[in-house]
Amino acid sequence: MLRYLEQARLVVPRRSSSGYRLYGLRELNQLRSLRQLRSRFGVELTDIAFAARLRSEQDLRGAVDTWLAGSEVGAADWVDWEQRKHERLLAA
Amino acid sequence: MLRYLEQARLVVPRRSSSGYRLYGLRELNQLRSLRQLRSRFGVELTDIAFAARLRSEQDLRGAVDTWLAGSEVGAADWVDWEQRKHERLLAA
DNA sequence: CCAACATTCACATCGTTGTGTTAAGGTTGG
DNA sequence: CCAACCTTAACACAACGATGTGAATGTTGG
Numbered sequence: 409m410l411r412y413l414e415q416a417r418l419v420v421p422r423r424s425s426s427g428y429r430l431y432g433l434r435e436l437n438q439l440r441s442l443r444q445l446r447s448r449f450g451v452e453l454t455d456i457a458f459a460a461r462l463r464s465e466q467d468l469r470g471a472v473d474t475w476l477a478g479s480e481v482g483a484a485d486w487v488d489w490e491q492r493k494h495e496r497l498l499a500a
Numbered sequence: 501m502l503r504y505l506e507q508a509r510l511v512v513p514r515r516s517s518s519g520y521r522l523y524g525l526r527e528l529n530q531l532r533s534l535r536q537l538r539s540r541f542g543v544e545l546t547d548i549a550f551a552a553r554l555r556s557e558q559d560l561r562g563a564v565d566t567w568l569a570g571s572e573v574g575a576a577d578w579v580d581w582e583q584r585k586h587e588r589l590l591a592a
Numbered sequence: 593c594c595a596a597c598a599t600t601c602a603c604a605t606c607g608t609t610g611t612g613t614t615a616a617g618g619t620t621g622g
Numbered sequence: 623c624c625a626a627c628c629t630t631a632a633c634a635c636a637a638c639g640a641t642g643t644g645a646a647t648g649t650t651g652g
Binding site: 489 | 530533551552570578
């Protein structure tokens with residue numbers, strides 16, 4: 409999993425001269441808070457990727473905002489959706 | 501696909517008395533702009549779901565912002581990621 | 593030197609996303 | 623009435639996300 413997160417550039421440890429991954433305080437904190445984000449909010453990695461894009465890509469943010477406004481998607485709908493996903497999980 | 505979008509509550513047409521889906525101008529616009537969002541920005545449906553959550557769930561937005569700030573993930577990294585995904589697709 | 597670690601690479605698995613297909617049947621315009 | 627639509631339900635499926643497992647090999651503290 410750590411390798412996966414590294415490849416996704418989410419938590420990238422430094423390397424020792426012989427290639428060993430060195431996890432410092434910074435990385436441990438990232439890992440802990442990342443786990444919190446995921447368990448408490450059901451956030452997925454692609455979601456974080458998207459959040460990062462939203463804050464840096466101006467026109468993307470505009471387009472998304474426009475879409476959301478134009479379609480009156482109350483967040484309640486989406487919460488419902490995520491919730492049903494959860495329920496399906498629990499049913500197994 | 502239309503059924504899928506309806507179930508995901510993204511584009512929900514009205515129904516005739518006998519259950520037929522009635523797509524009006526509003527829905528057609530939603531479909532067109534949705535397709536643009538996807539093709540131009542590589543946005544996925546879960547991303548839009550997440551954007552909707554971000555704008556309504558205060559504490560979630562805070563948590564994500566904190567995480568992004570604390571880990572100095574330049575958006576360039578994520579763009580890279582998405583780009584490699586694309587390249588892999590094209591390679592097939 | 594060697595046991596206990598680490599590394600990469602490759603593969604396996606399970607659920608989700610986004611699509612399409614087919615079957616069995618209801619609605620409707622002409 | 624009937625052909626041409628629509629509906630739901632069920633299944634199929636490739637790609638991706640998130641995770642684990644194993645083999646073959648390198649590093650290191652004592």
